[in-house]
Amino acid sequence: MAKSVAAVAVVVRSFLLCLFSSQIAAAQFAATPTGIPSLRPRLPNDTLCNHLILPAGYPCSEHTVQTKDGYLLALHRVSSRTGNISEQRGPPVLLQHGLFMAGDAWFLDSPEQSLGFILADHGFDVWVGNVRGTRWSHGHVFLSEKDKDFWDWSWQELALHDLADMICYINSITNTKIFVVGHSQGTIMSLAAFTQPDIVEMVEAAALLCPISYLGHVSAPFVLRMVNMHLDQMILAMGIHELDFRSDWGINLMDSICDGHVDCNDLLSSITGKNCCFNNSRVDFYLEYEPHPSSSKNLRHLFQMIRKGKFSKYDYGLIKNLKLYGQLKPPIFDLGHIPKSLPLWIAYGGNDDLADVTDLQHTLKELQSKPELLYLENYGHIDFLLSVNAKKDVYDHMIRFFRSWGKSSSSY
Ligand SMILES: *[C@@H]1O[C@H](CO)[C@@H](O)[C@H](O)[C@H]1NC(C)=O
Ligand SMILES: *[C@@H]1O[C@H](CO)[C@@H](O)[C@H](O)[C@H]1NC(C)=O
Ligand SMILES: *[C@@H]1O[C@H](CO)[C@@H](O)[C@H](O)[C@H]1NC(C)=O
Numbered sequence: 001m002a003k004s005v006a007a008v009a010v011v012v013r014s015f016l017l018c019l020f021s022s023q024i025a026a027a028q029f030a031a032t033p034t035g036i037p038s039l040r041p042r043l044p045n046d047t048l049c050n051h052l053i054l055p056a057g058y059p060c061s062e063h064t065v066q067t068k069d070g071y072l073l074a075l076h077r078v079s080s081r082t083g084n085i086s087e088q089r090g091p092p093v094l095l096q097h098g099l100f101m102a103g104d105a106w107f108l109d110s111p112e113q114s115l116g117f118i119l120a121d122h123g124f125d126v127w128v129g130n131v132r133g134t135r136w137s138h139g140h141v142f143l144s145e146k147d148k149d150f151w152d153w154s155w156q157e158l159a160l161h162d163l164a165d166m167i168c169y170i171n172s173i174t175n176t177k178i179f180v181v182g183h184s185q186g187t188i189m190s191l192a193a194f195t196q197p198d199i200v201e202m203v204e205a206a207a208l209l210c211p212i213s214y215l216g217h218v219s220a221p222f223v224l225r226m227v228n229m230h231l232d233q234m235i236l237a238m239g240i241h242e243l244d245f246r247s248d249w250g251i252n253l254m255d256s257i258c259d260g261h262v263d264c265n266d267l268l269s270s271i272t273g274k275n276c277c278f279n280n281s282r283v284d285f286y287l288e289y290e291p292h293p294s295s296s297k298n299l300r301h302l303f304q305m306i307r308k309g310k311f312s313k314y315d316y317g318l319i320k321n322l323k324l325y326g327q328l329k330p331p332i333f334d335l336g337h338i339p340k341s342l343p344l345w346i347a348y349g350g351n352d353d354l355a356d357v358t359d360l361q362h363t364l365k366e367l368q369s370k371p372e373l374l375y376l377e378n379y380g381h382i383d384f385l386l387s388v389n390a391k392k393d394v395y396d397h398m399i400r401f402f403r404s405w406g407k408s409s410s411s412y
Contacts, residue, residue, distance in 0.1 A: 048076050048128070048136045051289075052107040057081045058120055064138060065169045067161040069153075072138035075166055076103055076128040080120045081111075090123035091204070091406050092174045096163060098184030098210075099298070100245070100291035102134035105183070105385055108286055109279070113388060115181070118395050124179070124402075127170050129186075131162045133242070134292040151241035154301035154314050155185055159192035164199045177204035179402050183385060184354065187211040191363070192311075195337040205343035205405040207398045208371075209384040210355035213335060214362045215302065216309030220353035221262050222270040227307065229257070232300035244293040272381035273353030279388050286386070311335070335366035344371035345401040347394050349379030372401060 049060035053076065063075045079089065095116060097105045106116035106128060120126045130136040132153065133145075143150040170178050180203055182190040187208040194200045218224065226232075231253075235243070244250050258264030268275065301314045308315075313330040315321065325331055338344075344367070348360055364371070374397055379387065384394060 048074065048103050048107075048130070052104055053078055053116075056107070056111050056117065058111075058117060063169070065165055066141065067132070067165045069157065069161050070141040070143070071132040071162065072140065073132065073162060073166065074103070074130045074136040074138060075169065076130070076136075078116060078120050078126040078128060080123060082121075089125040089174075091179060091402075092125040092127055092170050092176055093119055093179040093181060093402070094127045094129055094166060094170060095119075096129045096166075096180065096182045096186035096189060097131075098182075098186050099302075100294055101183075102136050102289070102292045103128035103130045104136075104289040108289065108386060109282070109388070113391060115385070115390070115395050115398075118391060119399070122399055125174065127166070127178075129163070129166050131158050133294055135289075145242065148239075148241050151295040152297060153295055154298040155188050156192065156301065156313050158185070158298075159189040160196070163189045163193045164196070167193070167199060167202050171202040177202055179204050179405075180206040181209070181398070182206070182211075183209040184212060184381065187355075188213060191335060191338070192333045194339075194342060195333050195335065197337075197339075200339060200342060203342060205345070205402065207345045207347070207401060209347050209394070210352055210381050211346050211348065211360060211363060212355050213311040213333070214309060214359040215305040215354075216362075217356035217358040218306050218354055219356060220271050220273060222257065222264070222267070223306070223354070225257055225262050227303050231257070232296065232303045235296045236300060241296050242293055243296050243299055245291050246293075268382065269380070271353075273349070273351045275380035275383045275387070276351065276378040277383050277387035277389050279386070282386075335363060336368060338367060338369070340368040342369065343401075343405045344369060345374070345398060346371045347374040347376065347384060347398070349381070349383060350375070350377035351380040351383075354381045 047062055049062055053060040058081050059079045061077050063077060065073045065075050067073065095103065095106045097103060103116075107114050111117035111121070116126055116128060132140075133151065139145060140150055145151075167178055167180070180190055187210065190206055190208060191211070191213045194203065194206070240249070245254060254264075254267075258267070262270055264270060266274075297314070304315050305311065310332060312332040313325065315330045316324060318328050321328055321330055346360070348355055348357065350357070374394065376383070376393055379393070384390065387393060
């Protein structure tokens with residue numbers, strides 16, 4: 001009895017939480033009929049739906065989610081080419097992209113090869129996340145991207161605000177628990193968010209591609225070079241808050257890191273590890289979308305993790321930590337707080353220089369549950385998104401996992 005009362009209370013609370021945030025969003029739109037401040041000046045038709053999803057023949061709509069700290073995120077909803085949307089949809093699944101990427105990452109190859117399309121074809125109600133600062137997100141209710149404060153966040157806010165508020169939004173619309181898929185930084189965000197009881201209660205199960213929580217064993221030469229030259233401190237000291245590798249500044253920076261120190265002939269390999277199964281003739285097309293901007297503070301947070309080997313909040317230094325967190329060291333995200341009852345599925349690769357196998361063992365040791373594991377010896381970090389064989393190697397297994405945890409009524 002007490003248990004069911006508690007369960008009802010939890011549902012009501014999360015419902016109110018979501019309702020509250022979408023009402024703020026509605027009020028905001030009403031108050032600014034001239035439109036939301038846009039991150040990049042772009043045409044109204046310049047949306048992810050119009051670029052990659054509608055042209056492939058898939059129904060696609062864009063939703064705007066306002067985070068608790070005022071960012072306006074684009075969330076895309078995609079469904080099957082053949083299905084009838086007004087009939088019952090399959091279970092919702094949220095795709096959460098990685099660092100320097102956005103929702104486009106799930107749609108860059110053909111419909112037969114790309115996870116976003118494949119899930120839609122299998123009848124899932126596909127929701128595509130885009131974090132703050134990326135090309136598809138819509139800025140902030142009062143900050144401009146030129147403001148230093150616009151970029152004052154790291155993956156900690158992406159986890160506790162962006163991911164949490166997107167999950168909440170989808171939950172409030174579909175009234176169903178959600179499957180979550182994360183890649184790379186999307187898994188850092190997921191694991192951090194799942195340690196929070198009010199977020200994880202809205203999640204049915206999760207699939208993690210190249211999961212990261214510990215980063216102490218990163219071996220990518222390009223990344224280690226940036227860590228050793230203290231690039232993170234350098235750029236913040238220079239007053240650079242937005243990290244955009246497409247800017248002139250970003251291009252010069254890449255040149256100076258490569259100069260004589262790292263073999264950048266195969267730049268991607270020196271960042272991610274060797275990817276086995278790319279379609280090389282598509283790289284120019286990928287580069288029309290990647291990389292997306294992120295914040296210098298986020299880079300600094302990631303480098304703190306590489307240096308210290310901890311999965312914790314942003315380290316501001318002793319005094320500010322004490323002020324913000326009430327302790328000298330930043331609080332850790334305790335993976336032991338992720339409920340044992342949350343089904344987890346993990347895919348990882350032997351050539352992944354970012355999500356290292358030793359670091360993954362560390363993660364697994366701290367989880368209460370035993371996730372299902374899929375190991376692909378020749379896969380690098382980006383193969384999990386763009387391998388020409390990913391459907392057979394990875395996605396078919398993921399879908400089988402989701403089906404085994406879905407509600408019995410499923411027709412997907
Ligand atoms: C948006 O509209 C412009 C002008 O009509 C057109 O050139 C462009 O291709 C359109 N973009 C997309 C993504 O549909
Ligand atoms: C979609 O399903 C609804 C409800 O079953 C039906 O009324 C409608 O005609 C269908 N539309 C198409 C295009 O099949
Ligand atoms: C590789 O990309 C090209 C160009 O988009 C395409 O024609 C070809 O079918 C792709 N190959 C594979 C194996 O997917």
